[in-house]
Structure formats: C-alpha cells, structure tokens
Amino acid sequence: MKRLEIDTRRGAGRPLLLVGLVVAALILTTLWYREGDTGPLHAVRRGIVAVSQPFAIAGTVVTTPFRAIGGWLAGLGTSRSDYDALEAQNLDLKQRLAALEEAKLENERIRALVDFADTQNLKTVGARVIGRPTDTRQRSILIDRGTGSGVKTGDAVIAAGGLVGQVVEVTPWSSRVLLITDADSGVAVLVERTRVNGIVRGSIQGPLHLEFVGKSAAPVIGDVLLTSGLGGVYPKDIVVGEVTEVSAQQTDLFTSITVASRVDIDRIEEVLVIVGAAAASSEPGGGE
Amino acid sequence: MSKALTAAIALLVAAILQVSLAPHLAVFGVVPNLFFLVVVTLAFVEGPVAGGVSGFVGGLLFDLIGTSVMGPYALVLSVVGYTTGMLSANLFAEGWLLPVTIVAVASLSAELAYGVVLAVLGLGATFWRDIVTVMIPSAIYHTVLAVLAYPWLARILRAERPMRSFRRLA
Numbered sequence: 001m002k003r004l005e006i007d008t009r010r011g012a013g014r015p016l017l018l019v020g021l022v023v024a025a026l027i028l029t030t031l032w033y034r035e036g037d038t039g040p041l042h043a044v045r046r047g048i049v050a051v052s053q054p055f056a057i058a059g060t061v062v063t064t065p066f067r068a069i070g071g072w073l074a075g076l077g078t079s080r081s082d083y084d085a086l087e088a089q090n091l092d093l094k095q096r097l098a099a100l101e102e103a104k105l106e107n108e109r110i111r112a113l114v115d116f117a118d119t120q121n122l123k124t125v126g127a128r129v130i131g132r133p134t135d136t137r138q139r140s141i142l143i144d145r146g147t148g149s150g151v152k153t154g155d156a157v158i159a160a161g162g163l164v165g166q167v168v169e170v171t172p173w174s175s176r177v178l179l180i181t182d183a184d185s186g187v188a189v190l191v192e193r194t195r196v197n198g199i200v201r202g203s204i205q206g207p208l209h210l211e212f213v214g215k216s217a218a219p220v221i222g223d224v225l226l227t228s229g230l231g232g233v234y235p236k237d238i239v240v241g242e243v244t245e246v247s248a249q250q251t252d253l254f255t256s257i258t259v260a261s262r263v264d265i266d267r268i269e270e271v272l273v274i275v276g277a278a279a280a281s282s283e284p285g286g287g288e
Numbered sequence: 289m290s291k292a293l294t295a296a297i298a299l300l301v302a303a304i305l306q307v308s309l310a311p312h313l314a315v316f317g318v319v320p321n322l323f324f325l326v327v328v329t330l331a332f333v334e335g336p337v338a339g340g341v342s343g344f345v346g347g348l349l350f351d352l353i354g355t356s357v358m359g360p361y362a363l364v365l366s367v368v369g370y371t372t373g374m375l376s377a378n379l380f381a382e383g384w385l386l387p388v389t390i391v392a393v394a395s396l397s398a399e400l401a402y403g404v405v406l407a408v409l410g411l412g413a414t415f416w417r418d419i420v421t422v423m424i425p426s427a428i429y430h431t432v433l434a435v436l437a438y439p440w441l442a443r444i445l446r447a448e449r450p451m452r453s454f455r456r457l458a
Contacts, residue, residue: 025344030359133319
C-alpha cells in the first residue's frame with residue numbers, strides 16, 4: 001500500500017510547471033537574440049568556454065593513450081611473430097620511436113602550416129586544438145589561444161589544407177572556432193577556374209555545399225574554390241575545398257554542388273588563427 | 289543527500305563529461321548527449337516534475353556549451369523529461385521492454401523536436417535530410433547508451449530504492 005502511494009505521488013504531474021519551463025526557455029531564446037554580443041547571456045557562455053577549457057584538455061589527454069593503443073594494436077597484425085620474439089627488448093625503443101615519430105609528424109604539420117601562412121602573406125598565431133565538437137549538430141572546436149595571444153572574435157582560422165572556420169567566442173586563454181562544416185556557417189567563395197561567385201555552406205551530414213551558382217555557370221568536378229573576400233569575413237584566396245559532385249534537376253534553379261575540404265577537419269590538431277588581417281571580421285555564420 | 293543536490297551533481301558531472309569525454313565517443317559523427325541520459329533517468333526514478341526541471345537545467349547547460357542559440361534544447365528536454373516521467377509513472381508492465389521503448393521514443397522525440405525548434409528559428413535548413421542522417425542514428429545511439437547506463441545511473445540517483453536492471457524498474 002505504501003509503495004502504491006509513493007508511486008502515485010511520483011506520477012503526479014504539474015502542468016503549470018511545464019508551461020513555466022517552456023515559457024522560460026522561450027524568454028531565454030528571445031533574450032539571446034535581442035541582446036548583443038556583450039549581453040549577459042553571451043557573457044555566461046564565454047565563461048562556460050573558459051571554465052570548460054581544462055576539462056576539454058583533460059579529455060583529450062586521457063583519451064590519447066586509448067587511441068594510440070588502438071593504432072598500435074592495428075599495427076601488430078602485420079608482424080606479430082617478430083613482436084613476440086623481441087617484445088621485451090624493443091619495448092623501450094618503440095616508446096622512444098613513437099615519441100620521435102610523433103614529434104616529427106607534429107613538426108611536419110606545423111612546418112606545412114607556417115609555409116602555408118607565409119605563402120598567403122598572412123599574420124597568424126599558431127594554436128592547438130584542445131576540444132572537439134560536443135554536439136552532433138554544432139561543429140565547433142576549442143583552441144588554446146585567446147585574447148592574450150591577440151585572437152579576437154571573427155578571426156579566420158586556417159590549416160595547411162585551407163580554411164577551417166572562424167572564431168566565435170574568445171576568452172583570455174582559449175577560443176571557440178565555428179567550423180566551415182557547421183550548418184550555420186557560410187563562406188563567400190569563387191571558383192578558381194571560372195571566377196564564378198557562390199556561398200559554401202556546411203551541413204550536419206558533413207559535406208560542404210556550394211550554393212547560388214546557376215546551371216550555366218556550374219563548375220566541374222575537381223574545380224578549386226577560394227575565399228572571395230566579399231563581405232570582409234575571410235581574407236581573399238584561401239582554399240576552401242574542391243568540387244566533388246555536380247548535379248541538377250531540370251526544375252532546379254541552381255545546381256547542387258558538393259564540395260570536399262582539403263583539411264581533415266575531424267582530426268585536425270593544429271591551426272593558425274589569422275590575426276590582424278586586412279579583411280575585417282563580421283557576424284559569424286555566413287553573413288556574407 | 290537531498291534529491292535535488294544529487295540531481296544537480298549528476299547534471300554537473302554530465303556537463304563535465306559532455307565537454308571532455310563525449311566528443312571522443314562520437315560514432316559516425318554522432319556525439320552522445322549525456323544530459324539526455326541523466327534527465328531520462330531522473331524522470332524514470334523521480335517522476336515528471338524532476339524530469340521537467342532537470343530537463344530544463346540540463347538542456348540549458350547543453351545550450352550553453354554549444355555554439356548556437358540559447359534556449360531551444362532547454363525547451364525540448366524539459367518537455368521530454370516531463371513527458372517521460374509521466375509515462376514511466378503511469379504505465380505499468382513487467383519486463384524491460386516498456387522502459388526501453390519509452391527511452392527510444394523519448395530519444396527520437398527529443399531529436400525531432402530539437403530539429404523542429406531549430407528549423408523554426410531558421411537554424412535547421414536540412415530538416416528532412418537530418419531525420420535519416422542525424423536524428424535516427426542519434427536516437428539509436430542514445431537508446432543503446434541508456435540501456436547500458438540506466439541501471440547504474442538509477443542506482444545512484446535513487447538510493448532509497450536501488451535497482452539493478454530495467455526489470456526491477458518495471
């Protein structure tokens with residue numbers, strides 16, 4: 001009997017409470033849109049970014065050995081017998097080799113980044129990726145440079161293969177970068193070969209899409225897309241990606257164009273933030 | 289320890305894990321939402337009021353650590369938490385099938401509702417495509433995680449009546 005009473009009380013709903021919560025959520029959304037970037041809700045989010053930095057770093061550090069073990073185990077399959085015979089003697093050497101190999105790869109990546117920045121004649125700040133996307137729909141990363149390094153909201157972020165995204169939140173020690181693969185991101189581009197303009201948008205599914213290109217001006221597979229510099233969001237002539245698919249129905253006004261970034265954005269580890277570039281920043285997410 | 293404090297700690301831990309661990313548990317781009325797991329468990333063990341309130345707080349935290357508008361997921365998760373609490377408290381059946389079904393429906397509903405809210409706000413331009421590529425995979429992933437994590441979470445969140453499995457819950 002007592003159990004039944006407990007369950008009955010537990011199951012009692014309060015519809016007014018639910019209505020209150022829904023209204024509160026709607027009010028928050030409205031306030032978010034109405035207040036500027038310096039409003040209290042935005043300030044709270046910046047605080048969350050700052051507070052979450054050590055946890056994001058810790059997560060990356062903690063999971064690194066597991067990823068490394070996975071890779072090491074995958075490599076065992078090719079010469080397992082050799083490993084069995086020399087495992088004890090080679091263990092120390094393997095660890096040293098792995099460390100050197102990692103340092104070499106990192107060196108190569110950073111050298112490629114610096115070369116890329118030099119080629120583009122950009123003033124940049126190097127940064128490490130310390131946090132990955134925390135949501136399926138929103139594609140952003142956390143980097144370990146903030147206002148203390150001269151980074152500011154709106155700065156473009158690049159990697160050796162091209163454009164990565166744009167800084168949308170900055171704290172003194174870290175920044176959040178909205179990736180070009182985010183569904184809310186938009187980049188003004190032009191096709192390198194034909195100089196036709198368009199907008200590259202991200203998608204939740206992952207691929208980029210080139211929009212607002214008419215059928216007569218459609219690019220071909222393999223065409224390279226560069227930032228056009230229009231709108232002042234991104235500096236001109238940064239590689240955004242390559243056209244991988246072009247299709248159009250007769251009834252479509254525009255061609256459906258799929259674009260692949262040259263940057264492996266899901267696995268990127270180091271980036272360059274373009275600071276003090278000639279182009280000024282503006283509203284993130286494709287306001288171009 | 290009071291129930292409210294326990295729930296608050298659970299949501300705080302979920303926030304920490306969402307930032308640190310969840311990104312590395314992504315499967316085919318689907319990042320697990322740990323707030324959903326905590327809120328659904330709270331709704332199961334404490335009822336609709338706890339489900340609604342924890343859903344609002346958990347959703348707000350989720351919105352805060354993201355990059356989009358603040359409020360949509362708080363709205364969605366408070367409704368889902370409340371409804372899950374109502375269903376779990378008022379439907380009675382033996383076995384594990386009913387709770388698992390409720391979790392699966394709650395997960396899919398949360399994904400669909402979130403997609404609709406984002407579309408209304410002009411932030412979900414590819415809603416129909418997202419159903420197949422994001423919402424259904426997310427719902428499946430969350431249901432699997434809920435089945436695995438629920439007995440442990442429920443044991444922590446309802447100490448006065450510990451449970452070891454869905455069967456005990458039902």
